[in-house]
Amino acid sequence: MNSPRGRGGRERILAAATTLFEAQGINATTMEQIAAEAPVSKRTLYAHFPAKEDLVVAYLRHLSDAGLTMENMLEREDLPARERIMGLFRAYPFDGPVRGCPFTAAAIEFPDPKSPAHVYTRDRKQEFTRRIAALLAELGADDPETLAEQLAILADGVAGRAMVFNDPGRGDYGRSVAQTLLDAALR
Structure with missing residues (x-):
């Protein structure tokens, strides 16, 4: 079939994994399903991703790099800082079941705090909080780190x-609470 290099095997695998993980969740998706959906041989799949966890980390990186997470709202330079923060609580249309945060889902599937998926998730969540804190500091919040964590x-x-x-x-619901927190912190 496809060789590990060239011919787009890795990209097809990531696209298939993204579709399947979003449709049915990480745990319910098998490597066999991903290979069939890609379509690639299992040999090609495992040449690119020796373990499912490797594929999950690549999937999470792909979501981050493509701006497909709620974190992307914090990078919107076309919006003022407060609107970026409040954008975290805006409803977005969904075609299928709401899956929640893909990073949290990965941490649940890989609960060992030392596992690569868990470590990557923790790093992304820490960066998420740092980005919020930076926007809060820009707005003049007294204790941006604490409010960012909240x-x-x-x-x-x-x-x-x-x-x-x-x-x-x-x-x-979260938007109204966030509004209250921001109003109190930015008086």
């Missing part, structure tokens, strides 16, 4: 509840 916890909670209830509109 807002990150709120955003993660909204993502989790949106998944549990299959309702992206749960962000509206």
Whole structure:
């Protein structure tokens, strides 16, 4: 079939994994399904990704690099800092079931704090909080690190509840709490 180099095998594998992980979750998706969806041989799949966890980390990197996570809202230079923060709590349309945060999903699937997927998730979550803190400092918040952690916890909670209830509109509840926190911190 396809050789590990060239011919787009790696890209097809990542595209297939993204589609399947979003449709049915990480745990429910098998490597065999990914190989069939790509389509590549299992040999090609394992040449690129020796273990499922390697593929999960590549998938998470792909989401980050492509701007397909809620973190992307914080990078929107066309919006003022406060709107970027509040954008974390905006409802977005979904074609399928609400999956919540892909990073949290990966950490749940790979609970060992030393596993590559868990480490990558922790690093992304720390960076997420740092980005919020930088925007809060720009806005003049007295204790941007503490407020950033509170807002990150709120955003993660909204993502989790949106998944549990299959309702992206749960962000509206988080938005009102975030507004209250920001108003109190930026008086």
